[in-house]
Amino acid sequence: MTSLLKLNTVSRRFGSLQALTDISIDVAPGELRAVIGPNGAGKTTLFNLISGFFPPSSGEIVFDGQVISRVNPAELVNRGIIRTFQITEIFLSLSVYENLRIAAEVAMGVSHLPWAGRHLRARIDERVQELMDMVGIARKADRIAGELSHGDQRVVEIGIALSRHPKLLLLDEPTAGMGDEETQNMTALIRRLNKEQKITTLFVEHDMEIVFGIADRITVLDNGHMLAEGNAHEIANNPKVQAAYLGQAA
Ligand SMILES: Nc1ncnc2c1ncn2[C@@H]1O[C@H](COP(=O)(O)OP(=O)(O)O)[C@@H](O)[C@H]1O
Ligand SMILES: [Mg+2]
Structure with a gap:
């Protein structure tokens, strides 16, 4: 399998804070991948690295066969890595x-x-x-x-x-702040774009039902480390994931 996106032992420090440690991820073309984990796990940092907002402290990121670890965000947009932000970015008066x-x-x-x-x-x-x-x-x-x-x-x-013809779409909490119906619409849209337009997508989502419902594979981060990776069945039955999430639920 040739991956569209590959992270080789990627780490990122902020001063003395180790936000991500030795993350290795392979995303296949056409995949719909969920990234989950508690607040502060490093999910947004991961997206910032992939979209070139800052470089990894160590390790390598490969996209479409080329090392992009130090390529700037504007150039990555040209190459097809497109993200949306937590904050809505539209012209409200138009x-x-x-x-x-x-x-x-x-x-x-x-x-x-x-x-x-x-x-x-x-x-x-x-x-x-x-x-x-x-x-x-x-x-x-x-x-x-x-x-x-x-x-x-x-x-x-x-x-x-989509206007930018994404090859890789990064959606950081696309359903944040939405009610049930809006969440369902957004979830259906993400799935449809992935299936119909074949857009490889990474998304951060907290609702496990959504994650298990639509993701091909799931990457679980915890405290900057990769806790687990697998399909819905594997993740749901992973004792480490269960412990992390049950520990959190209290
Ligand atoms: N630009 C930054 N400067 C300093 N610390 C940061 C920066 N971005 C993230 N962090 C820290 O990295 C850790 C992971 O944060 P983040 O990636 O936002 O987690 P998540 O998105 O999973 O909630 C947190 O401790 C956060 O405070
Ligand atoms: Mg975040």
């Missing part, structure tokens, strides 16, 4: 359509072209429609983003991420 139009123009390299002709306008519009259909927000195209529910705002954000 409509859903306008948000996606700006994203599509940036991704197509045609932003700030006031002289854009009819042909280009049509291509941009087509792309925006496609993005709206992919995430299922087309019927809210004209709604002002700031007036959408939190769940719909996050859906728009996924649309913006």
